[in-house]
Amino acid sequence: MTESRPGLDQGKESETVTIWVNGRMVRVPAGTVLASALLHLGILYTARSVSGQLRGPLCGMGICFECRATVNGQPLMRTCQLVCHEGLRVEIAQADQEAQA
Amino acid sequence: MAVEAYDLAVAGAGIVGAACAALAAEAGLRVVLIEPADVASGATAAGMGHVLVMDDSPQLLRWTHFCRQLWLELESELPARVEFRRTGTVWLAASGGAMQQVASKAEKLRAHGVDCAVWGAAELREAEPALRADLEGGLYVPDDVVLYPPAAAEYFVNRARWFHARMRFGQSVTELLRGKLRLSDGSTVVAERCLLANGYGVRQLVPWLPLEPRKGHLLITARMTPVVHHQLIELGYHDSVRAPGSHSVAFNVQPRVTGQLLIGSSRQHGVADRDVDWTVVQRMAQRAREFLPSFADQPIIRIWTGLRVAAPDGLPVIGYCDEESRTLVATGHEGLGITAALGTAQFVVNLLLGQPTPLPAEWFAPLRFTGSASFQELHCD
Amino acid sequence: MTEAQVELLVVGAGPAGIAAACTAAESGVQVAVLDDNPDVGGQIWRGEKRSAPSSLAAPWLERAAKASGIQWLTGWAAVGPDGPHALLALPPGGGQLVRVAYQKLVLATGARELFLPVPGWTLPGVFGAGGLQALVKGGWSVAERRIVVAGSGPLLLAVAAYLQQTGADVVLVAEQAPWSKVSRYAMHLLLTQFAKFRQGVRLRRTVRSTPYRVGCWPVRILGREQVEAVIFSDGVRRFQESCDLLACGFGLVPNTELGELLGCQRAAGRLAVDRWQRCSVPHVYAAGEVCGIAGVECALVEGQIAGYHASGNLTAAGRLCRKRDRLRRFAGQLHQAFALRDELRSVPDPHTIVCRCEDVTLGQVREQMSWRAARLQQRCGMGLCQGRICGPALEFLFGWKDRSIRPPLFPVPLGALADEMSPKSDLPSSEKSPSASHSECSTRRLSP
Numbered sequence: 069m070t071e072s073r074p075g076l077d078q079g080k081e082s083e084t085v086t087i088w089v090n091g092r093m094v095r096v097p098a099g100t101v102l103a104s105a106l107l108h109l110g111i112l113y114t115a116r117s118v119s120g121q122l123r124g125p126l127c128g129m130g131i132c133f134e135c136r137a138t139v140n141g142q143p144l145m146r147t148c149q150l151v152c153h154e155g156l157r158v159e160i161a162q163a164d165q166e167a168q169a
Numbered sequence: 170m171a172v173e174a175y176d177l178a179v180a181g182a183g184i185v186g187a188a189c190a191a192l193a194a195e196a197g198l199r200v201v202l203i204e205p206a207d208v209a210s211g212a213t214a215a216g217m218g219h220v221l222v223m224d225d226s227p228q229l230l231r232w233t234h235f236c237r238q239l240w241l242e243l244e245s246e247l248p249a250r251v252e253f254r255r256t257g258t259v260w261l262a263a264s265g266g267a268m269q270q271v272a273s274k275a276e277k278l279r280a281h282g283v284d285c286a287v288w289g290a291a292e293l294r295e296a297e298p299a300l301r302a303d304l305e306g307g308l309y310v311p312d313d314v315v316l317y318p319p320a321a322a323e324y325f326v327n328r329a330r331w332f333h334a335r336m337r338f339g340q341s342v343t344e345l346l347r348g349k350l351r352l353s354d355g356s357t358v359v360a361e362r363c364l365l366a367n368g369y370g371v372r373q374l375v376p377w378l379p380l381e382p383r384k385g386h387l388l389i390t391a392r393m394t395p396v397v398h399h400q401l402i403e404l405g406y407h408d409s410v411r412a413p414g415s416h417s418v419a420f421n422v423q424p425r426v427t428g429q430l431l432i433g434s435s436r437q438h439g440v441a442d443r444d445v446d447w448t449v450v451q452r453m454a455q456r457a458r459e460f461l462p463s464f465a466d467q468p469i470i471r472i473w474t475g476l477r478v479a480a481p482d483g484l485p486v487i488g489y490c491d492e493e494s495r496t497l498v499a500t501g502h503e504g505l506g507i508t509a510a511l512g513t514a515q516f517v518v519n520l521l522l523g524q525p526t527p528l529p530a531e532w533f534a535p536l537r538f539t540g541s542a543s544f545q546e547l548h549c550d
Numbered sequence: 551m552t553e554a555q556v557e558l559l560v561v562g563a564g565p566a567g568i569a570a571a572c573t574a575a576e577s578g579v580q581v582a583v584l585d586d587n588p589d590v591g592g593q594i595w596r597g598e599k600r601s602a603p604s605s606l607a608a609p610w611l612e613r614a615a616k617a618s619g620i621q622w623l624t625g626w627a628a629v630g631p632d633g634p635h636a637l638l639a640l641p642p643g644g645g646q647l648v649r650v651a652y653q654k655l656v657l658a659t660g661a662r663e664l665f666l667p668v669p670g671w672t673l674p675g676v677f678g679a680g681g682l683q684a685l686v687k688g689g690w691s692v693a694e695r696r697i698v699v700a701g702s703g704p705l706l707l708a709v710a711a712y713l714q715q716t717g718a719d720v721v722l723v724a725e726q727a728p729w730s731k732v733s734r735y736a737m738h739l740l741l742t743q744f745a746k747f748r749q750g751v752r753l754r755r756t757v758r759s760t761p762y763r764v765g766c767w768p769v770r771i772l773g774r775e776q777v778e779a780v781i782f783s784d785g786v787r788r789f790q791e792s793c794d795l796l797a798c799g800f801g802l803v804p805n806t807e808l809g810e811l812l813g814c815q816r817a818a819g820r821l822a823v824d825r826w827q828r829c830s831v832p833h834v835y836a837a838g839e840v841c842g843i844a845g846v847e848c849a850l851v852e853g854q855i856a857g858y859h860a861s862g863n864l865t866a867a868g869r870l871c872r873k874r875d876r877l878r879r880f881a882g883q884l885h886q887a888f889a890l891r892d893e894l895r896s897v898p899d900p901h902t903i904v905c906r907c908e909d910v911t912l913g914q915v916r917e918q919m920s921w922r923a924a925r926l927q928q929r930c931g932m933g934l935c936q937g938r939i940c941g942p943a944l945e946f947l948f949g950w951k952d953r954s955i956r957p958p959l960f961p962v963p964l965g966a967l968a969d970e971m972s973p974k975s976d977l978p979s980s981e982k983s984p985s986a987s988h989s990e991c992s993t994r995r996l997s998p
Contacts, residue, residue: 101588101688108690112776113674118392118427118933119909122775124674126906126939128681128688129593130586130960131662133934134906142644144391144468144934144961148685149625151588207923214926250927319926338919391934391961427929432964445957447632454968465965470934471956 087156096152103128103135103148106160114147114160137161173335175199177521178350178360180342180374181367183213184318184510185499187325189364192514193521194332201358202326202334205341209322212368212506215475217387217423217431218321219400220314220508221258224277228484228532233505234283235527236512240314243511250320252426258313259288259297260404261420261460262305270404271308278310285310299396299461308404315400315423318507325510341367345374345496364517366499368506369441369478375490379538380501383477384440386449388432388457389425390467397424401460416440418452420460430467432457436477436504443474479503480538487516490535497521498535553649556582556621558860559637561628561808562658564592565607565846566838568614569853570656570860575617577861582621582650584639586960589624590614592660593680594846597687606846630957631812634831640962646969647962654833654860657809657821658853661839663799664942666890667898670771671798672906679709679799686716693717698780698793700724700768701800703888704750709797711756720760722791724782726767726800727888735887743880769897771796785893800890802843803942809836810955818842819945825871826864827856835860844881851877895947904947905940907933912947921950934961 083098089109096105103125106114113122114135125135130149138159139145147158175198179190182204190202220240224230240253247253262268271287278285288296289306296309330336337352342365344351349359365371372380403420421433435449450472458465478500480486486501499517502509512527519526531537558574560567563585575581583590591598595607603611614620625642632638636651663678665671677685679701686692696719699710703725710723725732739747754762766784771777779792804820815822815830820842827835835856838849851874858867898904900913910930917928921944924930930944931937931953941953 097689099689101685101690104685104688104690107685117672117906117909121672121903121909122674123672123906124776125677125685126665126681127663127678128684129662129678131935131938132906136934140643142466142963143393148688149586149588207920207926209926210922323927388964388967390964445630447630447638450967451969454964455970458964458968465963465968467964468961469958469964469967470961471932471936472958473956 085152085154085156087152087154087158089158090160098152100152101148102137102139102150102152102156102158103146105152106135106137106147106158111160172359173201175201175335175358175360177201177362177364178203178342178358179364179366180204180350181211181365181370182208182322182326182336182338183211183366183368183506184209184322184325185213185502185506185513186364186366187322187329188510188514189366189499189517190334191325191328191332192518194329194334196518196522198521200329200332200334201337201360202329203337203340203342203352203358205339205353207338208326209319212475212477213318213322215385215387215473216318216504216507217421217433218316218318218507219258219423220316221400222278222283222310222313223505223508224274225483228528230277230281230283232485232512232528232532233508234281236509237312237314239511239515240316240508241312247316247321248324250317251324252315252317252320254315254426255312256315256424257309257311257399259293259399259401260308260310261293261300261401262307263403263420263460264405267404268305271306274308274404278308283310284312297398297401299463300401301460301462309399313400315425316507317426321507321510341370342374347495362495362497362521364497364499368500369476371478371498371500375496375498375535377538378486378490378498378500378535379481380478380486381439381481382441383479383503384435384437384442384474385433385477385504386435386445386453386472386474388450388453388469389471390430390432390464391470392428393430393467395424395428397422397430397461399424403456403460416446416449418449418456420456422457422461430464432469441476443476445472445474477502477504477506482537485509485513485533486535486538487513487533488520488530488535552646553651554582555651556580557652558582558654558656558857559584559650559652560656560658561585561637562592562660562838562840563587563590563622563624564658564660564838564849565594565610566660566840566849566853566856567592567656567658568610569850570658570835570837570857571620571853572610572613572617573854573857573863573866574861575619577858577863578619579861580619582623582652584623584626584628584637584650586627587624588642590622593684596684606850610850627960627962628808629962630959631808634812634833638958640960640966644963644966647966655812655835656827656853656856656860657814657829657834657836657840658838658849658856659805659808659840661802661804661843662938664801664803664946665798665939666800666894666943666946667902667904667912667940668768668771668798669897669899669902670773670777672903673771673773673777674775675773675777675794676771676796676798679705679797681799682795682797683709683712686713691716692795694719695794696721696792697795697797698722698724698791700780700782700796700798702726702890703799703801704884705799705802707750707753707757707762710760711753713797714757714760720757721793723757723760723762724766724768724791725762725764725888726891726894728765728891731887731889732764735883738883738887767891767894767897768796768798783893800894801888802839804840804842806840807936807938807955807959809834809840811957811959819942819951826859826867827852828859842878842881843885844878845884848874848877848881890946898947904943905930905933905937907931907935907939910940915944916948921952922954924950925954
């Protein structure tokens with residue numbers, strides 16, 4: 069995900085960080101919000117609801133918890149409120165990545 | 170408009186008031202249930218929903234054993250929403266010499282016919298692997314129950330309705346008059362007898378009752394894969410200080426059907442405010458982390474407080490509180506209101522019908538606090 | 551737990567919080583600004599300091615960067631009040647709770663979007679309007695995706711224009727308010743707020759290839775595992791629009807939760823404030839959207855009033871009151887124009903999920919008599935978001951208002967609650983300011 073995007077400083081475009089998504093190494097532009105990075109990777113759903121429905125981010129601003137994931141071992145983190153940093157590890161327990169690919 | 174007359178007006182639709190209303194209506198009494206807010210919105214909602222046998226005193230042991238039995242008999246009738254589960258209680262031996270306490274507790278319970286088993290370290294570990302490894306063992310009481318109190322209270326309200334009880338919600342009882350009571354909207358309800366089952370609120374109408382609030386905090390986690398299977402309580406839970414203003418904290422954790430863990434418990438004597446006290450929360454969290462070390466990362470999503478109501482002698486206050494036998498109270502359960510709801514209902518209805526109470530009526534009689542000699546003697550233990 | 555002390559604590563680093571912090575700091579007050587978001591700017595200025603900031607944002611961001619004596623605590627989650635003069639907060643990355651003691655507090659907690667339950671709204675690919683914009687600003691490219699923007703309010707057009715500029719294919723903007731009201735509002739803008747009118751026209755021109763339909767609203771969202779189409783109604787006829795993503799919001803809701811925990815009075819869903827932006831609780835101010843939705847200009851003015859007043863500069867605060875009152879009046883027009891229509895109440899069916907956290911349906915909730923009963927008997931609003939999404943929806947649907955707020959404001963790990971209080975310390979030194987680079991501020995751990 070290196071194409072130019074609005075909202076990111078062009079001068080920083082070359083700077084990337086490495087994050088780990090379910091054990092897979094991914095490079096993302098520095099400053100990318102984690103939820104946005106996951107969406108960009110095609111992961112549209114991050115959680116499964118109480119009754120088993122697939123859910124993805126809704127509010128984008130830290131309110132709804134639908135974008136929750138385990139980040140650096142801490143469960144139920146709101147990925148929309150986190151910025152990717154070097155070495156960040158995110159586990160998306162419920163998302164079936166094959167289905168989303 | 171014709172004035173409706175009732176045999177019994179019940180103030181408070183918590184689990185105790187609702188159970189009393191249901192049983193009285195079932196017994197053929199004309200009942201009205203009066204509640205200022207929602208069903209189970211007071212101490213019933215704030216509590217844990219643990220039905221257990223307590224052995225603090227011989228009276229309490231007999232009482233809670235009797236009460237639990239009524240719940241066990243009701244199990245098949247309860248809707249799934251009540252989340253009735255015989256999880257059992259495990260009393261944990263946490264400190265040196267605690268296994269001795271386990272043994273003496275087991276002896277006491279067995280003497281009263283309460284089924285229980287002493288677990289050593291290995292058995293405990295197998296049953297509850299999430300607990301810290303160095304515990305010496307515990308006492309397993311298999312027939313203790315975990316349930317969801319607000320749903321149980323609603324079940325009793327519906328049952329009362331089924332037996333033609335009337336509901337006056339949005340109203341509280343403001344004044345007791347002869348043969349009737351006044352509600353907060355100014356209206357009166359004609360009722361031969363009145364049962365005050367509104368917890369700490371009883372004090373407003375019967376100010377001479379020596380009721381004391383004991384504030385408690387509870388924490389609840391988010392949903393997770395269930396890893397705790399029984400209600401877990403640190404032994405010596407009731408040994409803690411009881412000075413006014415002091416507080417005590419003990420490990421007490423309950424697995425909910427949702428996969429959430431309800432974490433207790435604290436006891437602050439004489440504190441009636443409902444604010445969250447973070448130093449108490451901190452101690453509760455520390456205790457929980459000590460016993461369940463792998464839970465440190467588990468998010469707590471909600472913290473709340475509730476008021477237990479207690480009498481000085483640690484026994485409930487159930488019975489008539491006036492010479493004319495018009496007004497009854499049912500309060501002072503001190504954190505055992507869920508356990509005692511059905512037993513209290515039985516007790517109250519027997520009093521109303523003039524039948525013998527399941528346990529000696531003097532034990533719990535409110536008039537024991539009026540200073541009369543006969544009551545003093547009963548309570549010299 | 552550690553303890554830190556500031557003279558003025560500002561919660562929320564959006565326009566109101568920035569304005570309050572700057573004015574107070576420039577008067578010599580020692581200020582800390584705490585915000586759950588990874589960066590300053592709030593929702594409206596999200597990402598602006600990295601791209602070219604708007605003409606409104608630029609001077610404030612610059613002023614914030616220059617002001618000395620402000621500590622920017624971004625990525626810090628407020629946990630709850632600890633007495634009247636302290637707030638517990640969780641620094642980014644977890645760790646120990648910090649008890650931030652303050653003499654005065656400004657609540658600039660902003661607003662969130664109003665979501666109304668629509669059959670199918672839980673499908674992945676359904677976002678808030680501002681929500682989708684935030685995620686795109688965060689780095690998600692939606693280029694060439696077909697997007698429907700629906701709901702209500704001026705935000706819809708702004709979001710549509712933004713998405714279009716990023717290369718998205720915005721296929722429809724659907725506003726529930728009727729033409730009569732929207733046009734009256736446009737006329738009002740033309741006559742009284744020409745700059746805003748021009749801004750609206752510019753936005754409309756940006757998405758000129760996209761139909762802007764008024765008087766229609768989503769009644770069903772279709773899709774198997776993610777959104778595929780939306781069915782709209784205009785009250786008479788229904789029509790279907792295919793899309794890859796739906797951005798849907800019905801206006802904004804003030805974030806009053808912290809104020810409520812502090813005991814501040816609420817009125818009509820917002821925090822009640824006096825002429826000086828003071829709440830009903832002494833030493834607590836509120837500014838911006840948390841006092842009622844009125845837009846960024848009003849937030850800036852209110853933030854300044856609060857900041858000036860909190861630092862004892864009553865003259866400066868007083869000079870801004872008339873401007874604030876005018877902007878508030880203007881906001882009243884907006885609320886009338888975009889008032890939600892009654893038909894929206896009959897959009898969800900009994901099977902529609904209302905509480906997304908606990909999967910409680912409208913049918914289950916409707917049996918209950920109150921919020922409290924719905925909470926106790928159906929677990930509605932008892933999940934992770936603590937009723938922040940379903941609460942305002944139920945207030946709209948049933949008029950239920952008595953949503954009780956419990957700490958923590960956001961989930962806190964058990965271990966963080968358990969940590970021992972260590973001796974008093976300073977807040978992390980303010981290396982970080984709005985001018986610092988984005989990646990630096992969000993990755994740095996700010997534990998003292």
